[in-house]
Amino acid sequence: MSVIRCDDLGICFFRGQPRAVAWHGVKTALGLNPSAPAAGTGPAMGASELWAVRHVDLEVPAGSCLGICGPNGAGKTTLMRLISGIYKPDEGSLAVAGKTSALLSLGIGISSALTGRENLRVVGALHGLSRAEIRDRYVEIREFAGLDEPTMNTPVRFYSSGMRTRLGFAIYAVLTPEVLLIDEVLAVGDASFRQKSAARLDQLRERARCVVISSHNLGFLKDTCDKALWLDGGKIVAYGDSAEVVDGYEASTRAPEPESAGG
Numbered sequence: 017m018s019v020i021r022c023d024d025l026g027i028c029f030f031r032g033q034p035r036a037v038a039w040h041g042v043k044t045a046l047g048l049n050p051s052a053p054a055a056g057t058g059p060a061m062g063a064s065e066l067w068a069v070r071h072v073d074l075e076v077p078a079g080s081c082l083g084i085c086g087p088n089g090a091g092k093t094t095l096m097r098l099i100s101g102i103y104k105p106d107e108g109s110l111a112v113a114g115k116t117s118a119l120l121s122l123g124i125g126i127s128s129a130l131t132g133r134e135n136l137r138v139v140g141a142l143h144g145l146s147r148a149e150i151r152d153r154y155v156e157i158r159e160f161a162g163l164d165e166p167t168m169n170t171p172v173r174f175y176s177s178g179m180r181t182r183l184g185f186a187i188y189a190v191l192t193p194e195v196l197l198i199d200e201v202l203a204v205g206d207a208s209f210r211q212k213s214a215a216r217l218d219q220l221r222e223r224a225r226c227v228v229i230s231s232h233n234l235g236f237l238k239d240t241c242d243k244a245l246w247l248d249g250g251k252i253v254a255y256g257d258s259a260e261v262v263d264g265y266e267a268s269t270r271a272p273e274p275e276s277a278g279g
Contacts, residue, residue, distance in 0.1 A: 017113070018075040019195055019226035020099060024108035026070040026250075027098060068094040069250045072108070076226055076243070083241035083258055084230040085265050091250035092230040096120055096199050099228065114194030114225055117143060119185075128173035132163060132183050135172060139187050153190045160216075161186035162209075182209060189216045196224040200231055238262050 069091045076082050084092045097103040098110060100118035126135050136157060140150040158168055161182040172180060198217070221227050231237055237244060237258060244261035246253040254261045 017078050018111075019078050019080075019113050020074065020076040020228070021111045022072050022074040022098075022108065023110075025072040025074075025095075025098065025105055025110055026107040027068055027094060027103055028070075028106045029066045029068055030064065067250050069098065069247075070107075071251055074245065074252070074255065076228065078225050080243055081221065081227040081229065081241045083237035083244040083262070084228065084247060085232075085234060085237060085244060085262055086247035086253070087269070090247040092247055093120065093199055094250070095247065096197050096228065096230055099195075100197050112195055115144065115192075116195040116197065117188060117191045117193030117220075118197040118199075119188050120197065120199045126172060126180065126184055129171060131171055132158075132161075132168040132175070135183065136168075136187060139184075143188075143191055145191070157186045157190055160189055160212075178209075185209075185213055189213075189220070191220075192223060193220070194225045196220055196227045198227070198229045198231075234262050234266055 072095065084095065086092055094103065096118065097120060098105055099112060100116055100120065101112075102118070102120070126139060130138065133154070136154065137147070137150055140153075141147075145153075158165070161179075163179065163183060167175075167179070172183070175183070227241075229237065229241060241258040243256065244258035245255045246261050246265045254264055
């Protein structure tokens with residue numbers, strides 16, 4: 017059974033113009049009409065198309081851990097945002113079976129004007145937690161983030177970057193997703209926090225039906241994932257056994273050795 021299925025999936029941006037309509041998943045979570053046009057959307061005169069992801073055919077079975085590799089600008093994060101529902105595709109189809117939690121950016125949904133406690137309610141609601149669930153998990157989240165009660169009642173604009181990071185991850189850490197998406201979000205924070213986050217991430221992976229990880233840490237992808245997807249220019253270069261795909265990508269990044277003089 018496929019947990020994630022993409023058929024000829026694609027999404028187009030326009031160079032030099034923001035895609036306000038892209039925040040499809042956030043609009044849906046807030047009860048807004050995701051298909052309603054937003055101000056400033058649509059291509060400007062003379063704008064050129066940029067297909068960030070195109071012609072992606074992919075099936076991810078239940079119980080698998082998929083790693084995504086590729087150079088900067090390959091479309092890795094865009095594909096993750098499509099799978100999570102943040103972006104809406106412009107062509108093809110996408111089906112995801114199960115509740116999704118996306119660790120794509122620990123700052124998404126967190127407002128500097130709100131307190132830590134208020135942000136917990138907002139971000140928790142965006143991920144489908146009821147008020148009762150948020151109330152029941154409040155202490156767990158606060159303690160995991162290492163924030164005391166006065167700090168939780170302080171606007172986030174007064175937080176350090178480390179405090180904001182800990183709050184963001186702590187909210188995600190109590191979720192119980194069926195599909196877990198992770199995009200290079202744990203290369204932040206001090207060593208002790210990264211160690212605690214990695215341990216919690218292992219627990220989340222054990223409970224999830226499917227895990228998708230995008231990372232430039234190729235050794236981590238080979239050790240963690242059973243399948244790998246290599247993207248370049250928004251298109252699939254290779255998909256299969258993680259060691260074979262990652263080794264192929266890694267080989268493509270090596271500079272050719274210079275020819276010896278007089279050879």
